[in-house]
Amino acid sequence: MAPSTLRLAQDPEADALLARDPLALLMGMLLDQQFPLEWAFRAPWRLAQRMERTSLDAAELADWDPDAFVKLMAGPPALHRYPASMAARVQALCRIVVDQYGGDAAAIWRTAATGKELLARLRALPGFGEQKARIFVALLGKQLGVQPDGWREVAGPYGEDGSRRSAADVTDADTLAEVRAFKQAAKKSAKGGG
Numbered sequence: 001m002a003p004s005t006l007r008l009a010q011d012p013e014a015d016a017l018l019a020r021d022p023l024a025l026l027m028g029m030l031l032d033q034q035f036p037l038e039w040a041f042r043a044p045w046r047l048a049q050r051m052e053r054t055s056l057d058a059a060e061l062a063d064w065d066p067d068a069f070v071k072l073m074a075g076p077p078a079l080h081r082y083p084a085s086m087a088a089r090v091q092a093l094c095r096i097v098v099d100q101y102g103g104d105a106a107a108i109w110r111t112a113a114t115g116k117e118l119l120a121r122l123r124a125l126p127g128f129g130e131q132k133a134r135i136f137v138a139l140l141g142k143q144l145g146v147q148p149d150g151w152r153e154v155a156g157p158y159g160e161d162g163s164r165r166s167a168a169d170v171t172d173a174d175t176l177a178e179v180r181a182f183k184q185a186a187k188k189s190a191k192g193g194g
Contacts, residue, residue: 006143007172010038014045021055022106023097024048029136029167030093030127035081037167038176043079047072058103062094092126109140115150134158138168 006019008028018025024044031040048056050072061069069091073083080086101107108125112118115137122133138158140146152159158166164178 005171007176008038008041008167008170009045010173010176011042011045014042017045017048017055022104022108023056023058023094026093026097026105026108026125026136027056027090029132029139030089030125031080031086032167033127033132037170037179040080041167046077046079058094058097058105062091062098064091066091089127096125109146109148112148114148115152115154118146118148118151119154135166135168138166142168143171 006015006025008018009015018028018041021044027044027047028041031043033040044056048054064072066088070084070087073079073087073090075083097103097105097108104110108121109118112121118140119133119137122128122136123130125133128136134155135158137151138155141151141155141159155168157163158168163169164175164182166179169179170176
């Protein structure tokens with residue numbers, strides 16, 4: 001599905017999982033909330049290790065006992081700042097992947113005819129609000145070549161060439177630092193500090 005050059009997790013093994021496993025990539029994006037970006041995208045690999053798997057299976061995760069799944073997410077180390085609530089979101093995401101996409105996470109984007117349809121599909125997922133959905137559209141378009149008609153328009157500023165706004169723009173440690181600096185400046189500006 002993807003090139004082996006993703007650098008979102010900033011860890012070769014974790015990034016390799018993201019590149020070959022669409023569910024891992026989708027889960028990493030889900031977890032990229034109130035948690036360092038690279039840790040969020042490393043979490044699917046850590047989860048797979050804990051489960052003694054080389055990839056993630058949506059049906060298996062959706063059917064996992066919810067209490068036991070919270071324990072898997074809680075670690076140590078925890079796979080998210082809020083392991084219990086994120087465990088529930090991950091399982092809900094996996095249930096949608098199973099029920100609506102036959103267990104194939106990549107079908108979410110592979111079968112979307114337009115950027116608008118892709119955005120709507122992503123927005124329907126647990127934990128994917130407008131901004132996160134637009135960022136994921138940009139990530140798919142910029143880094144994985146998933147470019148249905150109108151993808152850049154629905155991605156908005158996240159789809160701009162050369163931007164350093166989000167996970168869509170992280171290709172190495174330097175771009176991660178640039179994205180982090182952009183986010184910090186945006187927060188400061190929003191608080192009236194610049």
